[in-house]
Structures are given as structure tokens and as C-alpha cells.
Amino acid sequence: MKFFLWLPVLAVCFCSASAKVGNDPLCGTKGPPTNPDGRIVGGEVAEPHEYPWMASFQAYKPSEGRLTHNCGASILNDRWIITAAHCGVIMGGIRPTIVVGSYNLTSTGPLESARQSLSIEKFITHPNFSSSHDYLANDIALIRLATPIANLSTAPQLGSICVPEKAKNAGNEFVDSIATASGWGVTFSGSATPHDVLMKVFLPMVAVKECAEVFQTSEEDTKTMLCAFAKGKDTCQGDSGGPIALKIDQKWTVIGLTSFGRGCGGSTPGVYSRVALFSDWIWETIGQYENGNEENGNQSS
């Protein structure tokens, strides 16, 4: 009798720890102790490193011979950054870089001691991002850094922000909350230079239909948005991609990404990409990438 000898084929796995596919354990634990209260006191300079998850998405500008700020972004963990999809279009691919740990982008002083400038390995645009109307939809993207952020958990100037749980209702989950938007964007409509130090503005979240009416968004696309408004307070050019955040269950959470509006600080509300609608996409995309399935997703760099 013959036996077939079964040579056990050992599936050798070089995969060390499986990819992080959820919020950073320490996300949202740094930052201000509470949400702003009911008084709107927006449009002011932030405290140094008050929002340690803030990142600046920069590109090399030949005319200035240096990297310049183009968009805001937020740190999810030491390798991943979240921003708006339209920021990838703005960047045009000229050596884009992520700057973290900064307060005054033009300074090299002591407050900038934790600043790091990191190369982008991959810019992953949401597959349904659309700019084909007079508005943007699914305006969300993930960035994988070529090298990890150093000292993310230990440096007080650096921290990660949490992604909210998957959305359950129609874009109105945060209505009446006062959220905090932050950015280095211009401080008035039409200005060309970003602000050197980080600014903050406190904005009430309003029903998404208020934005849907103004911008004539389709029902399907409206689901991808949040709406915020306070007269004379707003995010502006250069703030795009940056967070609008709320402290939820003791953790700072990125509920929206600055997406679009009409002018800045006028009488129309601003639109923010609704991160809670994309939480599954965020963790699936990160998980797939970290596990080597790089062909998945609509990727560009």
C-alpha cells in the first residue's frame, strides 16, 4: 500500500501584528478639557498646541522656493492622516508633505520643537468623491505617511483624534452642538496668505437641509455632508481638509472635514464632509493597505 506523503505546506506569515483597524487607543485624549460652551467666541488664535492632531498639508511652491501650506488635515495615528479629497487636486503632486506638531508655520522658535515634516507615501481618495456639480460630495481622503510620526503619544504638541462611530441618522446627529474648527487658512475671503499661527472658530452645527437648500445638493450627496453656521464666523480657503471637532464621551472626535462654502463668513453656512458616514470606509481602507492589498481602493499619489 502506498501512502501519499503529505508535505505540510506551512503558510509562513511575515505579517507581524495585524494592522490597526480602529481608533488609536489614545485618540482624542489631549486637547482642551471641554467643548466650547454656548457663547460663540470664534475666529481667534488658538493656544499653542491646543489641538495637537492638527496637520498642515503642504506642497513645494517653486515661485517661493519652499513648502507652503495648502490644506488642513488631522492625525488618526502615527501613520495615517485624514483630509478632504479636493486637497489632493489642489496639491498637484509637487512633493507634497505633511507637517505635524506645528503652531506657527513660519517660526523656527522653541514652540516648534516637536515639528516634523513627513513625506506622503499614498494619497487615497474616496472612490465616490465628486466635484462634477457646483458642490463637492464624498470629499474625504486618507494619507499614509512614508515614515511614522515620532513621539505621537509622548510629546504634548502631538496627538491623534478619534473617528466617530458609524452614522445612524441623516446628517443631523450633531445638530445644536457647538463644534470647534481649526486651521491655518486665510482669515478673510480673498486673502492670499495663510495665517501663520493656528486659528480656531466655534460653530453651531445646523440641520444639513440648510446647506442642501443653499447649494442644491442631491439627496444622495447631502448624506455625505454636515452643515455649520454662525453669522460672520466661518472656515475659509486653506482650512480645507482640516477638522471640525467635538468632544464626545471624553474624547475629541473629528466629526467633519472642511469642504466648501460660498465665500467665507457671509450669510451662508459651510459644508463639512460627514466623517461618521465614512467610518467603515476609513478602517477598511487602512486595514486593506496595512495588510498588503494595495490594489484595493482608488489610489493616487
Ligand SMILES: *[C@@H]1O[C@H](CO)[C@@H](O)[C@H](O)[C@H]1NC(C)=O
Ligand atoms: C510667527 O513667526 C514669525 C517668524 O518668527 C513671526 O514673525 C510672527 O510674528 C509669528 N506670528 C505670531 C502671531 O506670533
Ligand SMILES: *[C@@H]1O[C@H](CO)[C@@H](O)[C@H](O)[C@H]1NC(C)=O
Ligand atoms: C522624540 O523625542 C525624543 C525625546 O524627547 C527626542 O530626542 C527626539 O528628537 C524626538 N524626535 C523627533 C523627531 O522630534
Ligand SMILES: *[C@@H]1O[C@H](CO)[C@@H](O)[C@H](O)[C@H]1NC(C)=O
Ligand atoms: C460608491 O457609490 C456606490 C453607488 O452609490 C455604492 O454602491 C458604493 O458602496 C460607494 N462606495 C463606497 C466606498 O462607499
